[in-house]
Amino acid sequence: MSTITIHGREFVKSISNEEICAAVKEVADRINRDYAGKRPVLLGVLNGCFMFAAELMRNLEVECEISFVKLSSYQGTNSTGVIREVLGLSESITGRDVIIIEDIVDTGLTMQNMMETLGTREPASIEIASLFVKPARLQVPVNVKYSAFTIPDRFIVGFGLDYDGLGRNLPDIYDVVE
Numbered sequence: 001m002s003t004i005t006i007h008g009r010e011f012v013k014s015i016s017n018e019e020i021c022a023a024v025k026e027v028a029d030r031i032n033r034d035y036a037g038k039r040p041v042l043l044g045v046l047n048g049c050f051m052f053a054a055e056l057m058r059n060l061e062v063e064c065e066i067s068f069v070k071l072s073s074y075q076g077t078n079s080t081g082v083i084r085e086v087l088g089l090s091e092s093i094t095g096r097d098v099i100i101i102e103d104i105v106d107t108g109l110t111m112q113n114m115m116e117t118l119g120t121r122e123p124a125s126i127e128i129a130s131l132f133v134k135p136a137r138l139q140v141p142v143n144v145k146y147s148a149f150t151i152p153d154r155f156i157v158g159f160g161l162d163y164d165g166l167g168r169n170l171p172d173i174y175d176v177v178e
Contacts, residue, residue, distance in 0.1 A: 049160060
């Protein structure tokens with residue numbers, strides 16, 4: 001399926017599932033090298049990260065744990081810039097290496113907020129792994145150490161990313177047709 005319609009908007013396929021899985025494997029390989037002999041805590045940001053987190057976990061060889069938080073800053077196709085924490089972290093990360101697992105870094109505000117919040121819990125280190133990064137949209141400096149794709153400023157759905165709740169189940173990535 002090369003084009004789909006969600007909520008009356010047309011989307012065209014831009015990245016296949018095979019390309020996504022290969023890029024996620026490369027991210028996992030880097031994490032495996034960087035965290036050899038360590039046991040990081042992966043902290044997934046729901047809802048969008050679930051497919052990326054699952055694919056990443058399948059490819060990690062280092063011992064690791066995973067937990068999730070739920071944050072939200074999107075409404076429709078735009079980031080609101082206002083972060084609302086819905087479900088927080090209950091485990092201790094003091095002295096632990098933490099890797100935040102995010103679906104897409106857009107404005108950077110969510111990641112900046114998370115880094116600041118997690119930093120108060122005294123982790124040994126905090127890094128970010130994101131399936132997608134949109135450098136043109138960044139409003140604050142954010143260091144995404146592990147990125148599968150850098151993309152231009154376009155709205156995408158699929159592989160966990162949604163458009164008003166729909167499209168997360170798509171195995172491929174689709175760009176909105178303007």
